[in-house]
Amino acid sequence: MxxxxxxxxxxxxxxxxxxxxxxxxxxxxxNLGINVPPGFCVKSNVYYYLVESNxxxxxxxxxxxxxxxxxxxxxxxKTAQIRPLIINANLPKDLQEELLQNYQNLKEVVGKxxxxxxxxxxxxxxxxxxxxxxxxxxxxxxxxxxxxLQKIKECIASVWTSRATFIRHRKKIEHSNALITxxxxxxxxxxxSGVMFTVNPMTSSPSEVLITSCWxxxxxxxxxxxxxxxxxxxxxxxxxxxxxxxxxPEMVVFDDELGKGTKKVPVPQEKANMRTLNDxxxxxxxxxxxxxxxxxxxxxxxEWAYMKGQLYILQTRKARV
Numbered sequence: 001m002x003x004x005x006x007x008x009x010x011x012x013x014x015x016x017x018x019x020x021x022x023x024x025x026x027x028x029x030x031n032l033g034i035n036v037p038p039g040f041c042v043k044s045n046v047y048y049y050l051v052e053s054n055x056x057x058x059x060x061x062x063x064x065x066x067x068x069x070x071x072x073x074x075x076x077x078k079t080a081q082i083r084p085l086i087i088n089a090n091l092p093k094d095l096q097e098e099l100l101q102n103y104q105n106l107k108e109v110v111g112k113x114x115x116x117x118x119x120x121x122x123x124x125x126x127x128x129x130x131x132x133x134x135x136x137x138x139x140x141x142x143x144x145x146x147x148x149l150q151k152i153k154e155c156i157a158s159v160w161t162s163r164a165t166f167i168r169h170r171k172k173i174e175h176s177n178a179l180i181t182x183x184x185x186x187x188x189x190x191x192x193s194g195v196m197f198t199v200n201p202m203t204s205s206p207s208e209v210l211i212t213s214c215w216x217x218x219x220x221x222x223x224x225x226x227x228x229x230x231x232x233x234x235x236x237x238x239x240x241x242x243x244x245x246x247x248x249p250e251m252v253v254f255d256d257e258l259g260k261g262t263k264k265v266p267v268p269q270e271k272a273n274m275r276t277l278n279d280x281x282x283x284x285x286x287x288x289x290x291x292x293x294x295x296x297x298x299x300x301x302x303e304w305a306y307m308k309g310q311l312y313i314l315q316t317r318k319a320r321v
Contacts (some may be wrong), residue, residue: 005098007040017146020181024318034313038109039185041100054089057156079162086157104226106293113186115143118151125177140262155182188312190305192276193218197319198289199299204321209233209286213276215267216251238286292316
């Protein structure tokens with residue numbers, strides 16, 4: 001394992017403080033034999049190395065000390081002063097070398113210039129907090145080493161979004177205890193994706209698995225922008241107990257005009273009235289969900305995607321019920 005960067009498969013759940021909750025769980029899943037997109041993680045020590053090597057730590061501290069947390073506009077303005085300090089910082093040479101080596105390794109695994117997602121992974125020092133859903137930034141369909149370096153810095157800088165900063169203040173978490181890392185992972189160009197709970201979060205029933213899904217990437221589900229298809233499975237035999245097909249009019253896909261990022265497009269007519277998941281996919285998802293739940297000994301909240309008929313697990317965390 002490198003000093004600043006390591007492939008995902010080298011992490012385990014107990015490495016949360018080193019790589020954040022998301023990366024720790026992805027490493028755990030890989031070693032459980034679950035199909036996870038390959039990638040690497042920039043470790044939590046990189047944030048401190050970056051700010052110290054660029055002499056910006058004191059400037060950040062001064063800005064934070066002057067935030068008026070009762071004034072949303074002031075909070076937005078002050079955090080907006082911090083993020084560019086990190087985004088425009090120079091990456092030290094030894095860090096760049098480790099990043100390049102891991103990028104080259106990913107190219108060998110994928111077999112070509114990889115299209116990647118750059119995703120945040122967080123934790124709090126000396127705490128069991130390992131997730132702040134929806135508060136940090138994620139970037140999809142990034143290609144090329146230099147663009148990836150830039151998105152890594154933007155991802156790390158998202159620890160200072162106004163949302164994340166306010167949540168730490170409200171929860172009385174010292175800002176200096178926030179840990180953020182960046183995951184660089186092969187992009188799953190999903191035909192259908194969604195979220196699975198191994199406990200029904202609407203009823204707290206432990207005997208049901210709830211799966212939500214949509215065409216394309218799952219951004220609309222995670223952000224709450226769409227009403228997704230919903231399936232409830234009996235946990236005992238994974239039979240379909242009930243379903244609600246939403247017929248969502250839009251989907252998120254690769255922005256082929258820009259050659260990077262995503263865009264919203266209408267759902268193709270031939271898919272508009274179809275279920276997003278068939279019975280075989282529901283059973284496959286249910287089996288994977290129960291395997292992950294058994295491994296952790298706790299109900300799970302799992303993000304997943306299908307690409308070319310193959311199931312990928314993108315994230316798992318303990319479900320809130």
